[in-house]
Amino acid sequence: MDVAEALNRHGPALMRYARAVARDGHEAADLYQQTWLRALEHRAQVERFPAERMEPWLIRVMSNALIDIRRREKRDYPMEDVEEQGYEADFSRVETEQMLNGLPPKLRQAVQMRHFAGMSSAEIGRALGVPAATVRTRLRAAAILLQKQWKDGETV
Numbered sequence: 001m002d003v004a005e006a007l008n009r010h011g012p013a014l015m016r017y018a019r020a021v022a023r024d025g026h027e028a029a030d031l032y033q034q035t036w037l038r039a040l041e042h043r044a045q046v047e048r049f050p051a052e053r054m055e056p057w058l059i060r061v062m063s064n065a066l067i068d069i070r071r072r073e074k075r076d077y078p079m080e081d082v083e084e085q086g087y088e089a090d091f092s093r094v095e096t097e098q099m100l101n102g103l104p105p106k107l108r109q110a111v112q113m114r115h116f117a118g119m120s121s122a123e124i125g126r127a128l129g130v131p132a133a134t135v136r137t138r139l140r141a142a143a144i145l146l147q148k149q150w151k152d153g154e155t156v
Contacts, residue, residue: 001046001047001049001050001051001054002043002046002047003036003039003040003043003046003047006039006046006054006058007036009051009054010054010055010058013055013117013119013123014032014035014055014058014059014062015028015032016117016118016119017059017062017113017116017117017119018031018032018035018062019116019117020112020113020115020116020117020118021062021063021066021112021116021117022066027069030069031062031065031066031069032062034061034062034065035058035061035062035065038061038065039058039061052126055126055127056126056127056128056129059113059127059128063109099146099149099150100112102145102149103142103145103146106138107138107139107141107142107145108142109128110124110128110135110138110139110142111139111142111146113127113128114135114139120132121133121135121136121139122135
């Protein structure tokens with residue numbers, strides 16, 4: 001599958017995922033663009049992918065791009081941005097991120113794909129290359145850990 005065909009086929013789902021995991025529309029657009037740039041950089045490899053492997057690869061590329069962004073932010077987080085957003089917006093966003101970041105990566109990814117991207121267990125399973133039952137197990141485990149975090153008032 002060539003990159004143009006992949007863009008037409010997987011672009012809308014990938015943008016939904018970007019909006020779900022990003023903090024705002026600008027970050028979602030950046031993630032989306034970085035993912036397709038990576039696909040173009042590796043065009044020869046991408047064109048040999050079977051169609052069913054393309055979406056999981058693109059989601060993985062986007063997840064890695066997001067991880068890189070978050071790592072850069074941890075090193076240098078300007079306090080001016082916090083003050084401009086207002087206390088309420090920042091508190092809820094930060095609290096939610098802390099709780100999700102307290103989850104193991106596989107559980108966090110399943111939660112983000114389900115609740116922020118609106119994907120079904122079957123869709124998540126296809127994207128991650130695991131059975132839908134495994135996705136449901138991960139979602140249950142994440143719910144238990146998040147509930148524990150909420151009750152204890154701390155991250156796991």
